[in-house]
Amino acid sequence: MESSQPRRFTGVFPIAPTPFTQVGDIDLEGQRRVLDCMIDQGVDGICILANYSEQFLLSDEERNTLLDLCLSHVNGRVPVIVTCSHFSTRIAVERARVAASNGAAMLMLMPPYHGATLRADENGILEFFASVADSVSIPIMVQDAPLSGVNLSVPFLVKLARKVPAVRYFKIEVHEATKKLRKLVEIGGSAIEGPFDGEESITLMADLDAHATGTMPSALLPDLIKPVLEHYRAGRRQDAAAIYARILPLINFENRQCGLRATKTVMAAGGVIKSDMVRHPLEKLHPATREQLLELAGELNPVAIRWGS
Numbered sequence: 001m002e003s004s005q006p007r008r009f010t011g012v013f014p015i016a017p018t019p020f021t022q023v024g025d026i027d028l029e030g031q032r033r034v035l036d037c038m039i040d041q042g043v044d045g046i047c048i049l050a051n052y053s054e055q056f057l058l059s060d061e062e063r064n065t066l067l068d069l070c071l072s073h074v075n076g077r078v079p080v081i082v083t084c085s086h087f088s089t090r091i092a093v094e095r096a097r098v099a100a101s102n103g104a105a106m107l108m109l110m111p112p113y114h115g116a117t118l119r120a121d122e123n124g125i126l127e128f129f130a131s132v133a134d135s136v137s138i139p140i141m142v143q144d145a146p147l148s149g150v151n152l153s154v155p156f157l158v159k160l161a162r163k164v165p166a167v168r169y170f171k172i173e174v175h176e177a178t179k180k181l182r183k184l185v186e187i188g189g190s191a192i193e194g195p196f197d198g199e200e201s202i203t204l205m206a207d208l209d210a211h212a213t214g215t216m217p218s219a220l221l222p223d224l225i226k227p228v229l230e231h232y233r234a235g236r237r238q239d240a241a242a243i244y245a246r247i248l249p250l251i252n253f254e255n256r257q258c259g260l261r262a263t264k265t266v267m268a269a270g271g272v273i274k275s276d277m278v279r280h281p282l283e284k285l286h287p288a289t290r291e292q293l294l295e296l297a298g299e300l301n302p303v304a305i306r307w308g309s
Contacts, residue, residue, distance in 0.1 A: 009106060009139075009169065009194055011044030012226045013081060014219040015052035017263045018066065019273040024280075026062055030273040032073050034219065037272045037307045039077050041223040044214075046074065047081040047108060051147060052218055052260045055083060057279040064098070071103045079105030081141065087114040089128050093135045100136040106169065107132065108141040111150040119149065122156050126163060133166035141169035141194065144180075154183045161191040171216055172207075173198035182210035200255045201225050205244050208232050220254055220263045221247060221302040250296045258293055261285050263304065266297050271308020 016038060019030035038046055048070045049055045049063060058066070067082065074080050082099035084107050086092045096107050112120045112128050120128060133140055142160070144152050160167050170192065172181050181195050196214040197207040204215055204225070217225055224247045231240035254262040261278055265285055268276040278284060285293065297305050 007079075007105075009045060009079060010213045011215075011229060012042075012222045013045040013047050013196070013214060013216050014038060014041075014043055014222040015050045015216060016046050016048045016070065017219060017260065017267070018053045018055075018058065019264065019267075020275060020277040020279060022275050022277055024277060026058075026066065027273060027275070028065075028069060030275075031066065031069055033272050033308070034267065035070060035073050037267065037304060038219050038222070039074070040307060041219070041303045042226055043078060043219075043222050044226075045079040045081060045105065046070075047083065047216060050083040050108065050143075051145070052263070053083070054260065054279060054282070055085075057282070067099060067102060071099075076103070081106040081108050083108045083143075084132070085110040085143070087112045087118070089131050092128065093131050096132045096136050100138050104138060106139045106141055107136065108143050108169075108171065110143045110145060110148045111152060113148040113150055116149065125150070125152075125156075126160055129160060129167050130164045133164045136166070138166075139169055139193070140164075140167045141171055141196070142167060143171045143173075143198075145171070145173050145198070146175070154180060154187055157184060158188040158191065161188055165191075168192065169194035169196065171196045171198045172212075177203055178206040178210045181207055181212050185211040200251050202248075202251055202255045204228060205232075205241055208240070217251075218254065218260070218263045220266055220297070220304055221250060221300065223303045224300060225251075247300060250300055253293060253296055257289055258285060262293055265290055265293055266302070266304045267307075269294055269297075270305040272304060 019027040082104040084095035111125045198216045201215045201217040228240045228244045264276040
């Protein structure tokens, strides 16, 4: 059933990775273990079928299987955000309806794009989100990421939030995200209910100073990121900054050297999943990079590296 109770979502909402077997099939039992591990990490919510879930390497059938598995297995333990991005408004609407009817707490969509040059104009983007919003009764998060190649100006995002009230969450992970978050909150006011950052939380402290209320990292170390937000919200900025400084080398290494493969590598080493396989044309980490990643993770000892041991 669709959620009808208004609730403000804040905190740490990591992206769930999609585990594969050594031959590249979806590891369904591994997916359940990923979700259980993430809940044990103390996350405030989980986002599924996102770019860090390798959604661009999944068939429609696999996507539907994962949607059903994830929502049924989490079973309300934490809110789940479902990514429904697609260039087609019709397909995005259908994805949204299915996600909402199966218990999604929120939807996340990038603006419509395809390839390197096919984009909708601002009017088309507004109509796209309005059509999705009309089909469900849960909030929508706009994912503002470089992957789409769409320039979403702050005035346009504020216009979108005011014209389509369901669109009230924003994941900002573009160049100068802090600057954009600050302007978005200042200009948008109460229409901007949930300003989030992303990109592995690599600019988290600056983004919190710019009034971000949530972050969407990977599932590598959300248990170590969450105290940063807790201390910050309690007015203990120096404590938050000290914790963040300690974990930043791992966040930076993930962001600059590994990408989505970092979480899988650490979860495989920690017994959460059996394999760190990614689907071709993606490649596994170089052995030297893997060793460096596990060294950094071992020093911090996040839940993911010890959950299955």
